[in-house]
Amino acid sequence: MSMPGLPTAALSRRDFFHCAACATAVGSLGVVPFAHAATNALQGKEAVHEFPYGAVRLTGGVIKQHYDHIHAHYLALDNDRLLKVFRQNAGLPAPGPDMGGWYDADGFVPGLAFGQYVSGLARIAAATGDTVAKAKVAALVDGFGKAMLVAKNPYAGPKAQEQWAAYVMDKYVVGLIDAYRLCGVEQARTLLPMIIDKCMPYISPVSRDRIGKVDPPYDETFVLPENLFHVADITGDDKYRAMAVHYMLDKEWFDPLAKGQDVLPTKHAYSHTIALSSGGQAYLHLGDPKYRKALENAWTFMEPQRFASGGWGPEEQFVKLHEGHLAASLKASVAHFETPCGSFADMKLARYLIRFTGQPVYGDGLERTLYNTILAARLPDSDGDYPYYSDYGAAGEKRYYQKKWPCCSGTLVQAVSDYVLNLYFHDDDALLVNMYAASEVTWDRPGGAVEVVQETDYPSKNSVRLTVRKPGNGAFAMKLRIPAWTKDATLLVNGKPQAVTPGTLAVVSRRWKAGDTLDLVIPQPLRTLPIDDRNPNLAAVMRGPVMYVGINPWTGIETQTIALPGTLEPMPNSDVAYRTQVGARNLVFIPYFNVDTERSTTYFKIA
Numbered sequence: 001m002s003m004p005g006l007p008t009a010a011l012s013r014r015d016f017f018h019c020a021a022c023a024t025a026v027g028s029l030g031v032v033p034f035a036h037a038a039t040n041a042l043q044g045k046e047a048v049h050e051f052p053y054g055a056v057r058l059t060g061g062v063i064k065q066h067y068d069h070i071h072a073h074y075l076a077l078d079n080d081r082l083l084k085v086f087r088q089n090a091g092l093p094a095p096g097p098d099m100g101g102w103y104d105a106d107g108f109v110p111g112l113a114f115g116q117y118v119s120g121l122a123r124i125a126a127a128t129g130d131t132v133a134k135a136k137v138a139a140l141v142d143g144f145g146k147a148m149l150v151a152k153n154p155y156a157g158p159k160a161q162e163q164w165a166a167y168v169m170d171k172y173v174v175g176l177i178d179a180y181r182l183c184g185v186e187q188a189r190t191l192l193p194m195i196i197d198k199c200m201p202y203i204s205p206v207s208r209d210r211i212g213k214v215d216p217p218y219d220e221t222f223v224l225p226e227n228l229f230h231v232a233d234i235t236g237d238d239k240y241r242a243m244a245v246h247y248m249l250d251k252e253w254f255d256p257l258a259k260g261q262d263v264l265p266t267k268h269a270y271s272h273t274i275a276l277s278s279g280g281q282a283y284l285h286l287g288d289p290k291y292r293k294a295l296e297n298a299w300t301f302m303e304p305q306r307f308a309s310g311g312w313g314p315e316e317q318f319v320k321l322h323e324g325h326l327a328a329s330l331k332a333s334v335a336h337f338e339t340p341c342g343s344f345a346d347m348k349l350a351r352y353l354i355r356f357t358g359q360p361v362y363g364d365g366l367e368r369t370l371y372n373t374i375l376a377a378r379l380p381d382s383d384g385d386y387p388y389y390s391d392y393g394a395a396g397e398k399r400y401y402q403k404k405w406p407c408c409s410g411t412l413v414q415a416v417s418d419y420v421l422n423l424y425f426h427d428d429d430a431l432l433v434n435m436y437a438a439s440e441v442t443w444d445r446p447g448g449a450v451e452v453v454q455e456t457d458y459p460s461k462n463s464v465r466l467t468v469r470k471p472g473n474g475a476f477a478m479k480l481r482i483p484a485w486t487k488d489a490t491l492l493v494n495g496k497p498q499a500v501t502p503g504t505l506a507v508v509s510r511r512w513k514a515g516d517t518l519d520l521v522i523p524q525p526l527r528t529l530p531i532d533d534r535n536p537n538l539a540a541v542m543r544g545p546v547m548y549v550g551i552n553p554w555t556g557i558e559t560q561t562i563a564l565p566g567t568l569e570p571m572p573n574s575d576v577a578y579r580t581q582v583g584a585r586n587l588v589f590i591p592y593f594n595v596d597t598e599r600s601t602t603y604f605k606i607a
Contacts, residue, residue: 043287047358048425048432050351051441053126053182056420060438061457062593063419066375070416071124073380074117075133079140085111086147089156101384101404108403109164110157114144115175116410122175123417126182137183141176145191154198165202166221169195171410173227180234192231196240209252210268213316220271222249225278229285241285244278254279257294262301265320269313270338273302273345280352292356299353299362308529308540308547308602309376309592310346310369311337311390324534330558330603334396335389340408343374344415347422354425354434360481360505363434364545366422367483370435371459372547374415376593386412392540392602394558396549398595423454430477432505436464436522448472450512459546459591460575464520471512478512479505480520485527485544492519526565526578531603539606541565541589548578548589549600562587563607 058064080096085105087094102108118140125133148154155161160168172195179188207221228244231237248254253272256263264272276295283291304321305312312318314329314336329336350366353359377387377398384404391397401408424441425432431443431450436458443450451470458464466478482489484503491498493508494516500506508518524544530536541548541564550557562582568589571577578589592600 043285044283044289044292044356046284046355048355048427048430050355050421051424051426051443053123053420054129055442055444056127056423057440058420058437059440062375063370063437067416067419069379070120070413071128071130071133074121074124074413075130075136077117079136079143082114082117082140083143083147085156086114086144086151089153090147090151092147092150099384099405101406103384103405105157107157107405108159109168109407110155110160112160112164112168112407113171113405113410114140115171115173116414118144118175119171119178120410120413120417122178122182123414127417127420134183137179138185138187141179141185141188141191145187148191148195148198151198154195155202161202163218165199166204166219166224169199169203170220170224170227172199173231177227177230177234189234193235193237196231207247207249209249210271211266212268220275221247222253222275223271223278226281229278229281232285244282245286248278248282249275254282254291254294257297257301258290260297262321264298264301264305264318267318269316269318270341270345272318273298273312273342273349277345277348277352280349280356283356295349295353295356299349299365304532307336307392307531308542309337309372309390309392310365311339311342311373312346313337313342322533324532326532327535327538327603330393330531334391334393334399336392337373337390338408339373339377339387339390340412340415343369343377344411344418347374347415347418351421354432358425358427358432358505360503361484363481364483364485364503367435367545368547370419370422371545372592374412376547376591376595377412378596380409380412384409394601394603395553395555395599396602397599398597429475430479430507432479432481433466434481436520440469443472445472445476447475450476452478457575458522459524459544462521462523464522466518466520468512468514468516471514471516474512476512477507477509478518479507480518482506483522483545485525485542486522487525488523490521493517495519526568528564528606537606538603539564540602541568541604543591547592547602549592549595549602550587550589550604551595551598551600552588553599553601554585557582557587557601558603558605561605561607564604 058067078096081099084094084096098104102112118137121133122137125137176188176192179185204221208217224247225244228240232241276298279291279294302312305318314333316338319325346369347366350362353362380386385400386406386409388401388406388408423435423437423439425434426443436456438456439454441452449470450472453467453469456464482500482502482504486502489500491500491506527542528539529542530539567580568578571579576591580587
């Protein structure tokens with residue numbers, strides 16, 4: 001079965017990927033088969049590496065509060081309710097209430113986020129050691145697997161199989177990958193080939209581009225490769241690597257980006273950004289430098305597309321630059337950034353680039369996106385209402401999406417579960433401190449285990465203390481990201497000053513011993529960021545990495561000129577709030593992540 005309007009392959013997709021002469025079939029589509037000996041060799045080079053889940057523990061602050069809340073919320077979702085649509089599809093007993101919204105059999109994309117819920121819970125279980133979350137992951141995989149073994153069709157409703165076959169398969173796959181890798185659920189590894197085999201007859205034989213929010217084709221085949229590369233590693237079967245290469249969106253996306261062509265405008269913002277993660281895995285597995293270059297250039301081209309929050313894509317579409325479209329969107333839309341989905345894609349891109357380059361600019365960007373988008377998203381309720389868009393208009397509100405259980409309910413838990421990956425990286429000889437949050441990191445290295453404790457109330461306060469609890473053999477360096485926006489930052493190593501430069505990594509090389517300390521102070525000056533180059537006097541207020549908004553705005557506030565940030569003064573007895581007087585009115589600014597149900601204004605005419 002093929003998607004409407006797509007060419008029919010001469011060889012069925014089931015036969016193509018599972019026949020004995022797979023290598024010949026792969027070659028017939030122009031994909032070079034891989035030597036089996038190379039299946040587990042990562043060929044692209046990394047400057048630094050991520051820590052595994054479990055090596056970093058959050059110990060306090062706003063990031064941990066959010067992480068813990070999301071952990072509790074998804075752990076409490078009822079298993080029978082989540083599995084009901086799959087059991088119904090298989091003709092099995094299906095207890096529990098309906099999910100409703102997009103998730104049900106007659107919904108927009110039935111069962112759409114199930115795999116992401118499993119993925120996020122598996123990551124949280126691995127990071128926290130929560131055995132109850134681990135057991136939930138195993139139970140969900142078991143229920144899903146039993147339904148899939150019986151079901152003739154892997155999709156729980158016609159809309160999924162006709163329009164979203166690749167999209168949903170990708171979610172199934174990532175859930176099984178994480179259940180196996182992070183929670184040791186062997187059943188998940190066994191299910192992977194079967195699930196892919198059942199889904200492939202419904203998926204386009206070629207990867208087709210997606211333009212804008214509503215133009216067909218909807219299905220996002222070009223996001224499949226990242227997880228297919230992982231499946232190849234898990235199974236040792238190179239046909240999945242061949243599938244990954246086959247679905248790379250090279251002609252329309254990676255090739256022009258690698259050549260320095262800005263092809264972002266008019267493209268669907270989220271799906272193309274998440275596809276860059278497929279480019280990250282392609283670089284690691286294939287060693288082709290074009291994929292790394294494409295990611296670097298995409299980041300550069302995205303910078304002028306960003307709102308002050310770090311978000312992008314009003315109405316889910318990258319805009320044409322130098323025409324004032326971001327400013328115009330403030331009045332034309334309340335859908336300025338597809339928040340949990342976009343945050344997930346943006347932070348993954350930043351981490352890939354940190355891994356490939358070790359450069360602090362990507363840490364600056366990751367930090368801004370984390371604090372102002374995913375951390376600032378409205379918390380979900382108990383019946384499928386989830387945040388979707390951020391609204392940066394003159395009377396912006398944090399709304400739930402109009403349909404229950406939307407796609408962002410899946411990326412919300414995945415993005416938050418990855419908070420622990422953002423803080424630290426390492427190479428063979430150095431620990432990179434990428435973000436500042438109360439936490440502990442354990443680094444297992446040949447010279448002996450290293451443990452470092454970070455104490456801070458950042459970003460409400462400017463000071464950070466790092467203490468070496470266990471030094472191993474002591475022979476390593478510490479690298480601290482000094483944000484480009486700071487001024488007059490200071491660093492003391494055991495009380496002795498060391499020079500630091502904004503926009504660089506401060507490198508401290510010494511023989512460490514238990515109890516050694518680094519005291520970093522990062523001043524966070526107030527500043528403004530214009531919305532775009534056509535409207536330089538329409539700007540948002542920033543303090544360090546955090547976007548500040550005016551709460552409880554009055555009608556017409558967007559037409560008044562206000563001297564920002566110079567007229568702002570701290571609120572009494574507050575570390576985070578500021579105020580100014582506009583005529584007879586008080587205008588109060590707080591971090592966007594502290595806004596709950598108040599209306600807020602992000603952009604102001606500045607003097």
